[in-house]
Amino acid sequence: MDHYCSTKFTDLQVHVQGRLLYNCCKAYPERVNLDWLEANPGRLFHTDTMLEDRRLMLDNKSCVSCHYGCYKYEEQGLPSARQKYINDEKISDPQAPLSDLSISLSTDCNLTCMYCSPEWSSSWQRDIVKNGEYLLDGVPVRQKDNWSTLWGKMKQRSRGTESRFFELLLREIKLSAGLQRVSILGGEPLLNNQLDQVLDQVHDKEIYIVTGLGVSHERLRQVLQKTKGKDVIFKISAESTGELFALIRHGVTWNDFQDRVSMVEQNGHNIKFISTISNLSLFGFNKFHDTYSGKHPILQNNLTDTAWMMPHVLDNRSKDEFIDSTQAKHNLPEFKAIISMIDKTPDDKHRANTGDYLKQFSSRRSINLDFLPAHFLKWCGLKT
Numbered sequence: 001m002d003h004y005c006s007t008k009f010t011d012l013q014v015h016v017q018g019r020l021l022y023n024c025c026k027a028y029p030e031r032v033n034l035d036w037l038e039a040n041p042g043r044l045f046h047t048d049t050m051l052e053d054r055r056l057m058l059d060n061k062s063c064v065s066c067h068y069g070c071y072k073y074e075e076q077g078l079p080s081a082r083q084k085y086i087n088d089e090k091i092s093d094p095q096a097p098l099s100d101l102s103i104s105l106s107t108d109c110n111l112t113c114m115y116c117s118p119e120w121s122s123s124w125q126r127d128i129v130k131n132g133e134y135l136l137d138g139v140p141v142r143q144k145d146n147w148s149t150l151w152g153k154m155k156q157r158s159r160g161t162e163s164r165f166f167e168l169l170l171r172e173i174k175l176s177a178g179l180q181r182v183s184i185l186g187g188e189p190l191l192n193n194q195l196d197q198v199l200d201q202v203h204d205k206e207i208y209i210v211t212g213l214g215v216s217h218e219r220l221r222q223v224l225q226k227t228k229g230k231d232v233i234f235k236i237s238a239e240s241t242g243e244l245f246a247l248i249r250h251g252v253t254w255n256d257f258q259d260r261v262s263m264v265e266q267n268g269h270n271i272k273f274i275s276t277i278s279n280l281s282l283f284g285f286n287k288f289h290d291t292y293s294g295k296h297p298i299l300q301n302n303l304t305d306t307a308w309m310m311p312h313v314l315d316n317r318s319k320d321e322f323i324d325s326t327q328a329k330h331n332l333p334e335f336k337a338i339i340s341m342i343d344k345t346p347d348d349k350h351r352a353n354t355g356d357y358l359k360q361f362s363s364r365r366s367i368n369l370d371f372l373p374a375h376f377l378k379w380c381g382l383k384t
């Protein structure tokens with residue numbers, strides 16, 4: 001295996017609330033030592049761990065963080081995040097400047113998107129605390145995985161520590177000479193009162209707000225008043241319509257979502273949609289594409305760490321219906337990519353897990369799944 005990945009040399013994701021550094025977003029995080037950072041200005045993107053990982057990569061060796069994010073999936077014959085960067089220019093300096101910074105201000109979020117987790121959403125955290133873990137194959141998912149210890153510590157954080165890290169982060173942004181792009185993530189960034197401060201600090205960069213629009217119309221109106229006239233691009237997460245949208249992006253209705261997209265458009269911002277392609281989203285992606293592709297670009301995000309939601313984990317009839325109903329779009333790269341992704345036989349374990357997960361997710365939220373095709377529900381054990 002060639003272990004090189006250019007993203008390791010260019011991208012950093014910072015989780016302010018958890019004091020976590022992800023180099024890159026898919027990699028296993030490290031926890032930043034604030035005393036060390038204070039004494040070492042300009043080193044946020046060049047911690048000892050990051051420098052060592054990059055050296056290992058240049059020697060074509062595996063590192064733990066990327067094993068967690070990519071290599072372990074490739075070893076199982078699954079797609080990984082780094083495959084889209086494979087042709088990027090090779091960087092050979094571990095001290096190369098950071099070009100892409102993503103900041104997760106907090107996990108505050110009103111939604112429980114189906115493929116998300118307590119690591120990123122406070123609503124997911126509340127679900128697990130109130131109703132317990134999700135069990136697939138008798139094994140807990142969504143909580144007791146590799147980062148659960150970090151999440152446990154994060155819950156004990158003090159607000160003082162969080163704001164100290166935030167101040168240091170603003171200082172690091174100032175010192176990052178090569179920084180080109182800044183993405184502000186959540187949870188839901190539109191809920192966060194620190195958003196203004198970050199926008200002021202990064203006004204000379206390419207700025208993205210990554211949102212699920214899971215805020216009230218009133219809150220969105222207030223935020224849009226502050227971003228009006230600013231060159232901020234909204235990256236909005238969505239991939240289906242109607243009841244399916246409300247299931248996958250649980251916490252916001254399709255009608256409210258559409259209204260909020262219109263509000264962002266009317267405020268003069270460019271929009272890019274990020275569509276996460278899963279088995280379920282394939283029941284609605286074509287319609288979503290019809291609704292918005294003429295107005296805004298639709299970028300695809302591929303799942304890597306929820307095996308039971310991979311696009312190929314579908315019955316043959318659902319796959320055939322997707323292929324037949326999208327004939328006119330087969331020359332578009334996004335549809336070509338999906339058709340190639342579903343051309344793989346799902347194993348029985350993932351089929352059963354799809355049904356189990358849907359059952360647990362929908363019963364906790366009292367969602368009736370009858371709008372999904374009966375043959376699919378039967379295939380994954382939810383109907384006789």
Ligand code: SF4
Nearest residue numbers: 005027066069070082
């Ligand atoms: S190998 Fe994967 S986890 Fe590592 S930096 Fe590249 S994309 Fe991220």
Ligand code: SF4
Nearest residue numbers: 109111113116187212
């Ligand atoms: S909006 Fe974002 S943080 Fe919230 S549940 Fe969805 S994916 Fe997770």
